[in-house]
Amino acid sequence: MKFALVSTALTAAAFLSPFTNAQAYQQHAYQAPLPVQSQNAPAPPPGIGLQVAQTLEGMTGWNVTGMYARVIRSKEFDRTRDEAEGFVRLTDRNYNSLVKHEQLPEGGKERVWFSIIHAPPSDVTSTAYLDAMTNAARIARSNKTDPLDHIKWGRIDFLTETELAARWLVFKPPVFVIATNRGKDLRFLTPRMVGPNGTTLETIMREEHWKNAPIWNSAYAPGGSRAFIVDWYVRLVQLWSKFTTTVPSWALLFIMPMATQRIMSWMHSGTPAPGVPAAPASARSTPAPAKVVTPKPAAAGKKGKK
Secondary structure, three states: OHHHHHHHHHHHHHHHOHHHOHHHHHHHHOOOOOOOOOOOOOOOOOOHHHHHHHHHHHHHOOOHHHHHHHHHHOOOOOOOHHHHOOOEEOOOOOHHHHHHOOOOOOOOOOOEEEEEEEOOOOOHHHHHHHHHHHHHHHHHHHOOOOOOOOEEEEEEEOOOOHHHHHHOOOOOOOEEEEEEOOOOEEEEEOOOOOOOOHHHHHHHHHOOHHHHOOOOOOOOOOOOOOHHHHHHHHHHHHHHHHHHHHOOHHHHHHHHHHHHHHHHHHHOOOOOOOOOOOOOHHHHHOOOOOOOOOOOOOOOOOOOOO
């Protein structure tokens, strides 16, 4: 009974948790802790998912809070490690200030932003490439002769930074993004082009093999003739993200199937009802066999009168 109660409640908590949509996940999951102004300052209230877990733990005595924490950790990377590992967390809000309008020292090397767009930890490929890039940054910093200080190592979350991923037309992470010329020149490296090896990535950046990748200059690139289509697409993605943030996920479970059924019914409303199939032409052209009439035998003559 307790197990069924805990399972049901955890399922409800997962649906009600703010991590189920991208924007709320961004606002809740990785906010850096603010400095405490006073020791008596009230702590922020926990999310509804954590409240349900704490209530169940008090009712059952089980470590439901720990189970909930493990579920949440499987959906996110620990952003508190970014600075310790020498990475900058790039977001939709700080990209322009950090990349496009960065205050650069005069006479130095060209600034190069080497970033990875990654998925949640459940994506094995993203985890492998994140580890490889972490090793590459560590190898570069350990080089006393040239630690590649002109390179900034960045991380971009595919789920939360919807504008960056949509504007660059990135649909499947992981993808490496190399930004130069204050973000005007963009190059992309996919897993098909480079393997998840830290030494290989460090060599690519140190020996500038990344320059062999072409700069994105298609019609859909920033400044291209069809860049306005990308702007519309970005707005559409933002509206959808705002909608999924406003509407609870449990409500979407009921709304989306109903909307899909209505749309499919409307699309098939003009289709005529199937009738009785007509006979094939070959059957209509074949004449019916003539009816054979068998002549009756002649009747016997009547006997004469005596």
